[in-house]
């Protein structure tokens with residue numbers, strides 16, 4: 348199986364990404380989960396990762412979980428313990444010409460106060476968290492591999508931990524490849540032209556885009572095609588256990604958020620698409636292009652800008668952008684993994 352580290356910020360859709368990665372043992376070997384501030388504070392996203400693992404039967408320590416960054420690279424003042432309060436203060440101080448304060452903010456309107464509202468997973472798990480920081484754990488694992496057999500780092504949150512890893516351990520860049528959910532070339536979901544994971548920490552995205560590591564990007568343009576229809580929701584309910592009820596609860600909360608915020612009838616399920624790509628890239632269509640990210644302030648902060656013609660940027664191509672996926676196959680694989688998690 349392909350060795351994988353999942354870097355995430357659970358997160359409704361991150362929860363499904365964890366399940367797809369943890370319950371696809373023929374294709375993937377999930378070596379560790381690392382967490383980052385994003386959909387909620389680092390404390391909450393870490394707790395949510397543990398809650399999901401616990402809910403699908405993993406014993407303590409059977410999958411390593413390590414905490415990473417509690418704030419974007421350039422906003423250390425947002426670091427815990429008072430992360431949420433400070434970002435709210437910044438947002439209130441923002442005038443109409445200043446959009447950058449969206450950076451580092453947690454999208455409570457989409458993921459709720461816990462970051463995973465809608466499910467009732469027990470909060471009383473005994474947290475068993477690695478003492479190593481996310482990027483140090485990544486290094487300890489990745490140095491055991493080689494450029495011929497690299498570790499795939501799947502990122503489904505802001506790219507802060509990965510930017511720190513490639514900066515602190517440049518000699519290990521050749522031992523990884525990265526598949527990340529983030530960015531958009533069409534509509535944004537945190538601002539008209541920006542996707543959440545990228546605008547949360549644009550400098551981190553810039554570092555990763557310029558790292559020379561093999562990069563595959565799953566943008567909103569793809570994930571907005573992957574909608575949890577009523578039929579899919581029914582298939583989850585039909586598993587008919589408390590665990591399945593909670594997973595359906597996550598979808599229902601996410602559906603309401605997406606209806607209220609964006610007018611979607613059914614919500615997209617972004618993050619597991621990145622895991623699915625690693626399971627079987629033949630089910631996907633990609634285009635290799637140059638992508639840059641806007642790190643300035645203003646209306647286009649956090650925008651990912653792709654040169655699809657290969658004409659404008661006189662720089663080498665750096666990212667495989669995923670454009671299409673076999674959606675029916677995806678749902679069958681997702682349901683298979685949910686069924687296994689349900690039985691564990």
Ligand code: BDR
Nearest residue numbers: 358360361503543544617
């Ligand atoms: C991304 O942002 C978060 O809200 C989701 O978990 C996903 O990773 C989608 O833009």
Ligand code: CA
Nearest residue numbers: 358361503504
């Ligand atoms: Ca996420």
